[in-house]
Amino acid sequence: MQFADLHHHVIYGVDDGPQTFEDAQAMLRRAHENGVTDIAATSHATPGRHRFPMDTYLEHLRKEQAWADEQGLGIRLHTGCEILYTDETVRLLQDNAIPTIDGTRLILVEFLPANDFNHIQNAVRRLGNAGYTVIVAHAERYDGTRKVEDLRALREDLGAYIQINAHTFISPGGFFAKRWLRKVMENGCCDLAATDAHNTSSRSCQMKKCHETIIKEWGQDTANSLCIETPRQLLGI
16 A cells, blocks of 8 residues: 555654654554555644754654665655644744645644634634645544534635544544544545554554555545545645
8 A cells, every 4th residue: 555644753852752763663664564655754843832843853854764765665754743733833834943744835733632613713714824724633632623514614614634543443432432433424524544653552553454444434435535545645746
C-alpha cells in the first residue's frame, strides 16, 4: 500500500513522541511495515505558550530522512506540526515560527477536549481568513464536534478537513463512541484517518489495521479514500 499519514509524531527530542534517534528509527520501521510511504511529521506546537524548536525539529527531520533513505524504507517525511489553537496561532504561522504541512497553507489543528463548537468554528474561520486550510485533528475528542451537523458546517461552510485517529476506528470504545463514529461515517463527515503515532508500544502506527477495519465496516473505496487518496491529494502527491 501507499498510505499517507498526516498526523504522526516521529521527530525525536522535540515533544512527547520519540525521545532518541533510536526510538525514531523504530517508529520509521513500524510505519514501513504498515505500508506508510509518506508522513507529515506533526510535532506538538503551542503558539504563544512554548516556542516551537524549529532548528532542532528540522535538523532531526533531515537526519531521520537520511537514515530512512539509507535503509531503503521508501518513506518521505514532510514538515508539519499539530497546533493547539491559541490567540497567537495566526501571528506565529505568518511569522513562519511553526511549520505547516509540507510548507503549504495546510495545517493540522487541535483543540482542548472541552472546547465547544463556537470556539472551534471561530478558530477555523479565523485561520481560513488568514489563508490557511485546517485539518481538525482527532475530531473524536472534542465536545464541540459531537454533532454531525457541526462537522458538516466545518467542512462545507469553512472548508476544513476532519481527521479521526486510526485507533478510534480499530477500538471505538463504548456505545456512545461507536454511535458517534457510525453517524460520522454514514454522513460522510470524515475526510482522513491518521495514526497520531507517538511510539511503537502504547501509541504505535496501526495504519494497516485501520485500513482493514474500515474496509470491513464501510468498504474498500471508503478505506482507500481515508487512508490513501485524500491524504495524498492534500500532500500534492
